[in-house]
Amino acid sequence: xxxxxxxxxxxxxxxxxxxxxxxxxxxxxxxxxxxxxxxxxxxxxxxxxxxxxxxxxxxxxxxxxxxxxxxxxxxxxxxxxxxxxxxxxxxxxxxxxxxxxxxxxxxxxxxxxxxxxxxxxxxxxxxxxxxxxxxxxxxxxxxxxxxxxxxxxxxxxxxxxxxxxxxxxxxxxxxxxxxxxxxxxxxxxxxxxxxxxxxxxxxxxxxxxxxxxxxxxxxxxxxxxxxxxxxxxxxxxxxxxxxxxxxxxxxxxxxxxxxxxx
Numbered sequence: 001x002x003x004x005x006x007x008x009x010x011x012x013x014x015x016x017x018x019x020x021x022x023x024x025x026x027x028x029x030x031x032x033x034x035x036x037x038x039x040x041x042x043x044x045x046x047x048x049x050x051x052x053x054x055x056x057x058x059x060x061x062x063x064x065x066x067x068x069x070x071x072x073x074x075x076x077x078x079x080x081x082x083x084x085x086x087x088x089x090x091x092x093x094x095x096x097x098x099x100x101x102x103x104x105x106x107x108x109x110x111x112x113x114x115x116x117x118x119x120x121x122x123x124x125x126x127x128x129x130x131x132x133x134x135x136x137x138x139x140x141x142x143x144x145x146x147x148x149x150x151x152x153x154x155x156x157x158x159x160x161x162x163x164x165x166x167x168x169x170x171x172x173x174x175x176x177x178x179x180x181x182x183x184x185x186x187x188x189x190x191x192x193x194x195x196x197x198x199x200x201x202x203x204x205x206x207x208x209x210x211x212x213x214x215x216x217x218x219x220x221x222x223x224x225x226x227x228x229x230x231x232x233x234x235x236x237x238x239x240x241x242x243x244x245x246x247x248x249x250x251x252x253x254x255x256x257x258x259x260x261x262x
Contacts, residue, residue: 005029006067006165006197007053013061014048021060022048024221030165035191035198036225037208040218041238046201049218050167053199054088055079067164084112087158088167094154095142101128101153102138108160127156132186148179152186159190166191168200172207184210205243217242 007030015021022045030036040046051057053064055071063070069082095104102124109120128138131152142150151171158166171187172180188211191198202208208215208228216225217239224234232243 004032004068006032007199008065009053009062011062012049012052012059012064014045014052014057015060021221023218026062026218026222028216028223028225030197030199031214032197033191033195034213035188035200035211036214036216037212038199038201038216038218039203039208039242044218046218047169050169050199050201054086054167055083080112084108084161085164086167087161087163087165089151089154089158089169089171091170091173095150095157097142100139100141101133101145101156104142104153105138105157105160108157112161123160124156127160128153130159130190131156132182147174148183151175151183155186155190159194159196162194163196165197165199168198168202170201170203172202172204177206180204180206181210187211 007028009026009028012023012026012028013021014023022043026049038046038049048057052059053066055064055066058072064072067082067085069078071079071082074082095101096107099107102121105124105127106120109115109123115123124138125135128135133149133152133156137145137149137153142153145153155171168187172183175183184207187198187200190196191211200207200212212228214225215228215231216223217231217234217236219236219238224231224236224239226234228243231239234240
């Protein structure tokens with residue numbers, strides 16, 4: 001984790017209409033090569049922050065840079081090369097139900113690249129293998145897959161173009177503990193093998209302990225960032241309640257046993 005941050009947020013203000021701001025002067029850096037987990041209570045604007053970073057919502061104040069570019073300042077032609085370097089996994093995979101898994105994974109290639117269809121087919125098979133799906137999953141429709149397989153298929157689509165930055169929205173939501181642990185391991189393995197920078201929204205304290213390099217807590221319209229140990233030491237009452245409960249203590253203990261804590 002070195003060099004300039006892949007994401008730089010400064011003085012971010014976001015609101016809807018004339019309502020009070022959701023974020024007011026928020027600053028955030030995402031380091032190259034790290035897994036940053038974003039947590040926060042209901043209504044703190046986790047998804048809004050993600051949408052703003054992705055350029056789906058314009059900031060009402062401040063600046064957001066992704067890979068050195070302010071997406072809200074670019075026209076569609078200039079945005080395309082930046083978007084190509086970003087992959088997104090929304091909740092439950094967000095696959096197109098009328099398309100097979102292979103057709104879903106093919107979409108980024110069709111949108112951003114002109115490749116021989118046979119080569120794209122080979123790349124699709126590689127992506128399926130990378131996320132731990134059998135090759136016959138490519139011919140299936142999302143409705144024919146389990147929840148965990150849909151997430152893996154969505155992840156295959158998100159990494160189709162070998163992005164620099166991967167965004168994950170509640171990646172382990174709805175999975176049983178064993179499935180969630182396997183998906184955590186998959187994210188860490190892909191992050192290392194593809195040299196990804198990962199930004200994920202999660203409520204899963206076990207995920208924080210297992211794979212997050214740093215944790216960003218949305219609170220009081222701003223953000224507090226640090227390692228899990230540093231966040232656990234923060235005096236804010238909500239942070240103490242969230243991270244010092246039984247699950248938070250268990251996640252921290254697990255991290256220490258694995259040699260990932262301080």
